[in-house]
Amino acid sequence: MPTKHDDPETLSRFTGSLVRRAQQRHVAVWLSVVSAEITSVQYAALEILQMTPGVNQRQLGDELDVDRSTIADLVARMVRNNLIERSDDPVDKRSYVLFLTPAGKKQLATLRPRVEELERILTARLTPAECLELRRLLLALLPLGE
Template identity: 90%
Template sequence: MRSTFTGSLVRRAQQRHVAVWLSEVSAEITSVQYAALEVLHKTPGVNQRQLGDELDVDRSTIADLVARMVRNGLVERSDDPVDKRSYVLFLTGAGKKQLAALRPRVEEVERILTTRLTAQEAAELRRLLSALLPPRE
């Protein structure tokens, strides 16, 4: 008998998400990296701290994520004109191309994961999952 505890269901759903992501989107670009591309597309010039806050990841994780994306030519880092101790981030041309290529695949992941749900149920699922998370500061 499978566990019906919330944590177990969330873990299994995450495992399914990862498997579908790998088969439909990319083995090189993670869902967090994709989310970073989306944030930088919508708000170019945010600093690393703001990007980390938006993605809900800690400082060391965002530093590693940004360093990897810079190394892969998806993001460029510049000195923050306001705070010289900080960097501002922008998508490169390659980052913009990658985002455009991945977006329909990410939408397909969403479709696959929610295929047995109505649109209203999918919206309710997102609302309930969001309710499990701590409030943003």
């Protein structure tokens, strides 16, 4: 008897449906394994600021692939939660540069092993080569230049 995943008439034949379902699984595992307070986008921002302290708000938004209003809200929330600090950009006074706070660095150190566990859970049924191929294929779905 075919399963719902074997039936060509099911939604599993549509890439968008599979991507949506994979994202739903990612969110569910994130909430149970990583954090209910810090989102995956906030975590990515912490990682970027760890690697490139002093990046400006626009550059962070570009790295995260979010629009100006979204990055402004994200940064404001992270500043309120004492994860990052912003100061005037010495080069462009209309812009802010961003840095991790000591609490942000501690949060990043706490979350990093949990994110690694999330990766292990999500890719448990894949070989290392399949994991690389999955990432390559997902990147291929994104517009050029991202």
